[in-house]
Amino acid sequence: MSKDIRSNDKKGMDAKDSRFGILKMYSLLSVIIIVAIVLVFNVFVDKILGDKLVFDFSSTGQNSISKISQEYIDSLPDDTHIRIIGLMERPVNINDTAMEYVVPLLDDYQNKSNGKITVEYLDPAKYPAIINQLDPEGVYDLQSGMFLVTANGKIQTIAQGDCFAFDQNYLQNYGAYVPVANTVESAFTNAIVNLSRGYSHKAYFVTGLQEPSHQQFSNVLSALGIESADLVASDDFTVPDDCELLIINGINVDISTQMSSAIQEYLNNGGKIFVAVNYNNQIPESFDNLNEALHVMNLNIEDYVIQENDPAYMLDQYGFQSNMAIFSDFSDLTSTNVVRSHYTRPVRQFDLPYSYIITTPVIMTSSSATAVKINENLEMTQYDNASLYTAGMYSTFDGTSNPPEAYVFGTTDLSSDEYIGSYGTNDANVMLLRGIIKKLLPTENAVVVPTKPLSNFSVDNQKVTATSVNVMTAVLMVIVPIALIAVGVIVFAKRKNL
Amino acid sequence: MTAVFKREFLSYFRSPVGYVALALFSFLSGFQFINMISKGYISISSEIVSLSSFFIIIVPIITMGLLSEDKRRGTEILFYTTPVNLFDVVFGKFLAAFALFAIMFVNVIIHMIITLCCKGKVDAGVVGATLVFFFVAALYISIGLFASSITDSQIVSAIISFVILLVISLLTTISQFAQSGVASFLGATFCKFDPAKAQSAGEKVAAALRWFNPLDKTQDFRYGIFSVFPLVFCLSFALVFIYLTFRKLDKKRWSQK
Incomplete structure (x- = not known):
């Protein structure tokens, strides 16, 4: 009997062991199958649907290419192959670095281009031959950390500094670069457009006259298909033959007499010029030689500053920042009929009696503005009575086959990096600048990508005082x-004995 | 499941664990917030993303006792002897820990209100970062829950989940080491004459390792860029760990001799 029981127990144990083995196998298999299914499913979602299921809800679409870029890329032939190359390891920890605005956007170019654009990261430290391969003649001075766009055997380089607009005031006062706007898409789309379509025109910036940088102005030109280069002020200054537009922007020192002669010759031969200077009480420069050149076009820049007195135009209590009305001939160039301006010089018609020189105002004050001079001690002396002042003028010759053209402004609030960087390329002033450039150098189908302002997380400083921060610290971190x-x-303590 | 959830959730507040976790989270989130506001700006999305990096400390504290404490007390036997679905037990405990995270998030909501009162910005990036916060929390809690199911010691459970979460957080760094390691190994052995191939293999290994890093995938949410895949990734792997926990308990049910 007991033998039978032992035998039955043994049989039961064997059956239990067998069932345990089966269940163990089932358990193991089910885990393996579930993990495999999840892995395959995730790989599928990542590779097949990953890029399609991305939605950009950021306020300015920082990480997505705009409709403008998308339409241009779509218009390119299917066999187009544009390479965007970052001469670096693909950045991985991009948070709070400039790359957080670059890397995702470049990925978006690749994802939305149907194979027309590829993005690669090639670190010259790892692939030393890459710079030689890309630029055998060393024309482009390629360096590690740079981006380049290459197509049809041509290269356009883009440094990280080209991808942002910086706070120029902060830069001048503290020497630090504080980005205020993201121009990554603008820089790369311009490069793609210019490489695939080619530049239509060439402009030269006169440099070496204590002027601030003109990177943003160059970007505006590039977006309009205009290549720009620097023309350094020197004793043997000449305007190159391929110069279609000469730009004198924000200079703080007058040009030399030799330069004045060269510019006069350039204008007499049908050249086009854009001049923008403002009034700086630290350097109240008289532009005698520049005016000498501009007299060819019957224009003159005054040595005084406009003070607006009409409250409807004034933007500050002193009247040195004000709105300027756009003359009706030019009002279709921008979105509004006024532009902002500060510390502006009057630009007047000179006293040449020739009727073939046609001068037209572009921007002007109210009829109650005055002109004053400010000395180094900030003392003002009135120069002229209340009247309407023109701060921007256009001039050309009538009845000639190749007429010269000149736009002269007593303000740099259209063309300075400080202004374009702060207000972006979709601002009314910058739109006026673009309209003027397009009139001077017509380009078909320009591709202009608006600047994207960076997210601003600043708070109201009147509410966030030192006292309120101390209170918040005490409450949130201590109490x-x-x-x-x-x-x-x-x-x-209450529950330990339960 | 509701009963298990309720019991487990209330147990956080019948012991110091819930209060310690809440206090720790309040302090850390407060520190992040004050650090920003004292400099004159507040990015709530950055704060939330930074808080996600503290999960490797907070999650083990919250999950360490979920199942190991039942094992230690012997109350685990109730799961097997009462007419309750084992999956409901696991999921109820998971939800309880998740609910505690939701309560912790009240701190961030208070910060959002202060930000709005100070005319700061609460934008789509904040919604994105909040989504990431909860999806990554779900994944990490499921890992902590699994760690709790394999031992009867709360300390061991906390150490296991801490190590797993630490490895996940360091996957990007580990992938860099793996890349150079694989490249040099292959370069010295199988790909002696083709260093580019060895390098390429190293990069593939690194990319494969990085693919498993949920934090790497979810970075763009803070800018308002929403992607479905990282959420699917977190959710599906959270379900895998919940299933592993269920299997671990289920194994014990039928392996009782």
Whole structure:
């Protein structure tokens, strides 16, 4: 009997062991199958649907290419192959670095181009031959950390600094670069457009006259298909033959007599010029030689500053920042009929009696503005009575086959990096600048990508005072955590004996 | 499941664990917030993303006792002897820990209100970062829950989940080491005459390792860029770990001799 029971127990144990083995196998298999299914499913979602299921809800679409870029890329032939190359390891930890605005956007170019654009990261430290391969003649001075766009055997380089507009005031006062706007898409789309379509025109910036940088103005030109280069002020200054537009922007020192002669010759031969200077009380420069050149076009820049007195135009209490009305001939160039301006010089018609020189105002003050001069001690002396002042003028010759053209402004609030960087390329002033450039150098189907302002997380400083920060520190970091710990201790003490 | 959830959730507040976790989170989130506001700006999305990096400390504290404490007390036997679905037990405990995270998030909501009062910005990036916060929390809690199911010691459970979460957080760094390691190994052995191939293999290994890093995938949410895949990734792997936990308990049910 007991033998039978032992035998039955053994059989039961064997059956249980067998069932245990089966269940163990089932358990193991089910885990393996579930993990495999999840892995395959995730790989599928990542590779097949990953890029399609991305939605950009950021306020300015920082990480997505705009409709403008998308339409241009779509218009390119299917066999187009544009390479965007970052001469670096693909950046991985991009948070709070400039690359957080670059890397995702470049990925978006690749994803939305149907194979027309590829993005690669090639670190010259790892692939030393890459710079030689890309630029055998060393024309482009390629360096590690740079981006380049290459197509049809041509290269356009883009440095990280080209991808942002910086706070120029902060830069001048503290020497630090504080980005205020993202121009990554603008820089790369311009490069793609210019490489695939080619530049239509060439402009030269006169440099070496204590002028600030003109990177943003160059970007505006590039977006219009205009290649730009620097023309350094020197004793043997000549305007190159391929110069279609000469730009004198924000200079703080007058040009030399030799330069004045060269510019006069350039204008007499049908050249086009854009001049923008403003009034700086630190350097109240008289532009005698520049005016000498501009007299060819019957224009003159005054040595005084406009003070607006009409409250409807004034933007500050002193009247040195004000709105300027756009003359009706030019009002279709921008979105509004006024532009902002500060510390502006009057630009007047000179006294040449020739009727073939046609001068037209572009921007002007109200009829109650005055002109004053400010000395180094900020003392003002009135120069002229209340009247309407023109701060921007256009001039050309009538009845000639190749007429010269000149736009002269007593303000740099259309063309300075400080202004374009702060207000972006979709601002009314910059739109006026673009309209003027397009009139001077017509380009078909220009591709202009608006600047994207960076997210601004600043708070109201009147509410966030040192006292309120101290109160918040006390409440959020001390009182609340200690109160929670105290409750925890009380609960523990009360329940430990339960 | 509701009963398990309720019991487990209330148990956080019947012991110091819940209060300690809440206090720790309040302090850390407060520190992040004050650090920003004292400089004159507040990016709530950055704060939320930064808080996600503290999960490797907070999650083990919250999950360490979920199942190991039942094992230690012997109350685990109730799961097997009462007419309750084992999956409901696992999921109820998971939800309880997740609900505690939701309560912790009240701190961030208070910060959002202060930000709005100070005329700061609460934008789509904040919604994105909040989504990431909860999806990554779900994944990490499921890992902590699994760690809790394999031992009867809360300390061991906390250490296991801490190590797993630490490895996940360091996957990007690990992938860089793996890349150079694989490249040099292959370069010295199988690909002696083709260093580019060895390099390429190293890069593929690194990319494969990085693919498993949920934090790497979810970075763009803070800018308002929403992607479905990282959420699917977090959710599906959270379900895998919940299933592993269920299997671990289920194994014990039928392996009782």
